[in-house]
Amino acid sequence: MSRNRVTVVDIARAAGVSKSTVSLVLQASPLVNETTRARVNATIRELGYVYNRGAANLRQSASSRIIGIVVNDLTNSFFAELAVGMDMVMQSAGYVQFLSNSGESVDRQREVIASMREHGISGLILSPARGTQAADLKPLSESGIPVVAVVRNVVGAKVSTLFSDNHTGAMEAVHHLIALGHRRIAFLGGTPDTTVFTERSQGWRDALAQAGLDAPEERLIGSSASRAGGAVAIAQALALAEPPTAALCFNDAAAFGACDGLRSKGREPGRDFAVVGFDDVIEAETAVPALTTVSVDPQAMGRRAAQMLLKQINAGRVEPEAIVSSVRLVVRESCGAGRTGEEKRVSA
Amino acid sequence: MSRNRVTVVDIARAAGVSKSTVSLVLQASPLVNETTRARVNATIRELGYVYNRGAANLRQSASSRIIGIVVNDLTNSFFAELAVGMDMVMQSAGYVQFLSNSGESVDRQREVIASMREHGISGLILSPARGTQAADLKPLSESGIPVVAVVRNVVGAKVSTLFSDNHTGAMEAVHHLIALGHRRIAFLGGTPDTTVFTERSQGWRDALAQAGLDAPEERLIGSSASRAGGAVAIAQALALAEPPTAALCFNDAAAFGACDGLRSKGREPGRDFAVVGFDDVIEAETAVPALTTVSVDPQAMGRRAAQMLLKQINAGRVEPEAIVSSVRLVVRESCGAGRTGEEKRVSA
DNA sequence: TGACAAATTTGGAACGATCCAATTATCTGG
DNA sequence: CCAGATAATTGGATCGTTCCAAATTTGTCA
DSSP states (O other): OOOOOOOHHHHHHHHTSOHHHHHHHHTTOTTSOHHHHHHHHHHHHHHTOOOOHHHHHTSSSSOOOEEEEEESOTTSHHHHHHHHHHHHHHHHTTOEEEEEEOTTOHHHHHHHHHHHHHTTOSOEEEOOOTTOOHHHHHHHHHTTOOEEEESSOOTTOOSEEEEEOHHHHHHHHHHHHHHTTOOOEEEEOBOTTSHHHHHHHHHHHHHHHHTTOOOOGGGEEOBOSSHHHHHHHHHHHHTSSSOOSEEEESSHHHHHHHHHHHHHTTOOBTTTBEEEEEEOOTHHHHSSSOOEEEEOOHHHHHHHHHHHHHHHHHHSSOOOOEEEEOOEEEOOSTTOSOOOSGGGTTTO | OOOOOOOHHHHHHHHTSOHHHHHHHHTTOTTSOHHHHHHHHHHHHHHTOOOOHHHHHHSSSSOOOEEEEEESOTTSHHHHHHHHHHHHHHHHTTOEEEEEEOTTOHHHHHHHHHHHHHTTOSOEEEOOOTTOOHHHHHHHHHTTOOEEEESSOOTTOOSEEEEEOHHHHHHHHHHHHHHTTOOOEEEEOBOTTSHHHHHHHHHHHHHHHHTTOOOOGGGEEOBOSSHHHHHHHHHHHHTSSSOOSEEEESSHHHHHHHHHHHHHTTOOBTTTBEEEEEEOOTHHHHSSSOOEEEEOOHHHHHHHHHHHHHHHHHHSSOOOOEEEEOOEEEOOSTTOSOOOSGGGGGGO
């Protein structure tokens, strides 16, 4: 067994003060005399004392300085960047995170959240697995633990939310493609069971309708929201009687897959077919051709979500707010618009 | 404030037993009578009791069931997959992880580890930031907390290690390129300040030497280990007086970048130039062309690291072991070898 | 029925920090 | 040199659980 740990009492004894004084020093209280503080701090270093946050958290007042983050797929770089953004903010706020992957399983998500709760998280950021019910989050909000839902919605849950403006983003992208002269524009990738899909595909439909163009359902081709899924979807699109000449993809991964699929059919994305993605993950900028995409800036979104949560934790009371973060179309090469040059610095 | 939480005492009162009995029920002790157990469990559910692990951990015996994971770059999918593998094992072992990003900063790494220690982790898996000293891990091992270093080494530290067999993997890749008829083979990407780089580049050198071929230093072109870095490196390689016809890249990200760079110079990877990566991240299989790469299987490596750590935690004493996990060359399209067909299922 | 064993249950003292009220040391000005 | 204020320090109770030794209930058998 590890040797018995050093506690405040040990420090107190060694420094010749009471444990109360040591506690005050630990909290950097102004009440304690400078020389005493120095002596205690020296002893702390000398004995290799490690603060035991668990013990401190026992008093019902204090916050645990732990938050939970649950995402559905860390291997998707969108979520990885989201997590990194959260990590940054939390780290500098002196928090530490439990970070887990639900892998789209509500059961695992439930287990993980329960476990985090036992460990005393003071807040949770959740990118809900498909099929998450409001009831799954009920216990959290009932015990006053703030929750921020990101990316996807949980209908009926009284939690804060942070989504990107999917509808507007999709519309902008489609408008851009129309302006470039395209008339048959497809929507590729994604599964229809998320609000994100609904919003993005509706944006596609609405933009086309606004321009007086057709949005036949055969041009809305779902698939898994991955690189592989994008490849499958583009193949299906090209096989149509009236194949599209451009596509808005559900996300960047699907867009990359669409580019792959085009190449394997001997077509060059950006020249023979316009591809637009959604999210603006890091590789979008350096890929060849650089991906035109609707920038969601997942890292910034992560930071924002973390700030929302911290605000609620500090406020001490749960006051759900709903924020829709705006998006902007970043025009690069894959849509066939003139390359701006500004994006070329990397490969130069 | 949140309403005052439900404790064992509340359960005890409501169920008409003592808190000790409730505690026994919580630990599923066989000592307690069946009917009593049922009654207590019912009360627990009824009152919405949440176990307070922090309080339990106060008794010096118990393990916290928390481990820490620190990686240097979560946005790199190699590390994301590594983390997911660990998450899987930890989740089913009933553990929960603190997961943080050091972003290659030893200072942040130190802070994060210190914070995790205050929260009472019972083990740590670390993919060390560049420049990590053995002294940084000393306090951990001294207090008996097992540490597993993955991917990179920390010289002089008494911790368990899990690396991939970088030297052999690099040699295999180069042998393959030689067998395909290449004579001028470059090594692209990566920075020389990690053991991983040393091992992989040495494998490149040794394989060439074994075949009686030259390994001039000008063909060893370092750069950041990223997509952008790979693009820079290949540009430099093509500008040489005697440009190489093939390259082993430091990792898959650099290899993708090299492909990008080739294309922007009008050369098709796999046809005009052979590219081999290292790691075998998920996209390697679905990219076009599919990337020939040395498979490290990061997710499996993550699972293995987690198992090593759990073993040590359960053993109760720190007994460092060093494991080198074997790698294998996965031949796909980017090296110009005939496509096997087996890899084509996705885009079909 | 009583003696003894086995099965259950139970107070109370930990664990390591915080916080309050109370105490002691130090300073100030008349 | 002392009253009164201020500064600094300090016991002890407390948080929610576990664990031990001891107490109580139940069961068995002569």
